[in-house]
Amino acid sequence: MYRFSNTVIGYLNLLTLLASIPIIGGGLWLARSSETCESTLQVPLLVLGFVVLLVSLAGFVGACFNLAWALWLYLLAMLVLIGALLGITVFGFAVTGGGGAVAVPGRNYKEYRLESYSGWLRRRIEEPKYWQTARACVVGSRACEKIASWTPLDYLQRSLTPIQSGCCKPPTSCTYDGGTTISAQDEDCYRWNNAASVLCYECDSCKAGVLEQVREDWHKLSVLNVVILIFLIGIYSIGCCAFRNSRRSETDYPYGENRMSKIRPRWDYYWWRWLRDQREQLY
Structure with a gap:
């Protein structure tokens, strides 16, 4: 169970890493299209694809190699992504309410x-x-x-x-x-x-x-965003456990800090030992 969260995060990010490839490919394909409606989707698709690629790569490397700094960047990016998606979802429901x-x-x-x-x-x-x-x-x-x-x-x-x-x-x-x-x-x-x-x-x-037409499509997208938000929050929770496991592997202490006084002596330990040695030489 100690490495379970790291394994789950590694596999999930491997899947999202692979999923980003067709997203980027779709954006590049739309760049060749002359249809106005399709070309407007090019930039959002490319941005989404590269963001998913970079975030998934950081999470995959951090979880598989126990790199706490990579997982920290991954969790920070996930937090920003969740916040942005939450704002877009709330805004979408607000402007698409009702209908004519x-x-x-x-x-x-x-x-x-x-x-x-x-x-x-x-x-x-x-x-x-x-x-x-x-x-x-x-x-x-x-x-x-x-x-x-x-x-x-x-x-x-x-x-x-x-x-x-x-x-x-x-x-x-x-x-x-x-x-x-x-x-x-x-x-x-x-x-x-x-x-x-x-x-x-x-x-x-x-x-x-x-x-x-925009309202119907945006409303469907907002409902999908809610599902994605729940999924991302679940991944973020598992990522926090993986980050804690990486800190434990570095220090071998449950909370990421070695508190054994014999390994980390107080600042006056060496001064006290010097006085003891001087006293032994005198007597």
């Missing part, structure tokens, strides 16, 4: 309202720089091309993704006469255009559809 889905009577799909999302998400999506990137991502996904040949009956019977519902068609409440809107309607009704390059890409409903 509104049921449409007689339809299987839902429509989305921009004002129903958190202020932070709305401010981000409404900034021209971020919306142009998101818009390019939507166009590049070709989501609208997949429903371009739908008949009115298809819209009555089939479902739509949030992006298809918000970006590929006008709001269901819009009324047109000869291709032009009539009476006062939602502003998105005036933004709609049949041209394949325009559609409703500049509509608030399109921004809301993108936010809904």
Whole structure:
């Protein structure tokens, strides 16, 4: 049982060390992709892969060779990683609460309202720089091309993704006469255009559809982060035991400090022995 925690930490970090290789490879592969949506994941994947690689390497070396300093660095990095992941998870749950889905009577799909999302998400999506990137991502996904040949009956019977519902068609409440809107309607009704390059890409409903997709993905990621946090906290606890074992192997004392006075004499021991020898010489 004395080396059990070191063995467990060694095997766990060997597994995470091997797992970091496909993560880094995936990031390098995405660097060759021309798709906007995929290239945005390149930097996060590479950073995550190298962080996992370095942390796992420190934990593996420290546990296998009983290097207390390597395990200390490993535990410090794990503590920072747990804190960062905890902050990201709490923030994710805070900004992805609720949602803007509104049921449409007689339809299987839902429509989305921009004002129903958190202020932070709305401010981000409404900034021209971020919306142009998101818009390019939507166009590049070709989501609208997949429903371009739908008949009115298809819209009555089939479902739509949030992006298809918000970006590929006008709001269901819009009324047109000869291709032009009539009476006062939602502003998105005036933004709609049949041209394949325009559609409703500049509509608030399109921004809301993108936010809904982001909200769903982010919420799933936050749930996964909770599982990862529990796993990391368990590894951190075992790592603390491995660190203590490494300190014991250096000093052979349970708490990492040799307290035997005969091995480490007091500061006045040598002075006392010198006085004793002088006294023996006199007598």
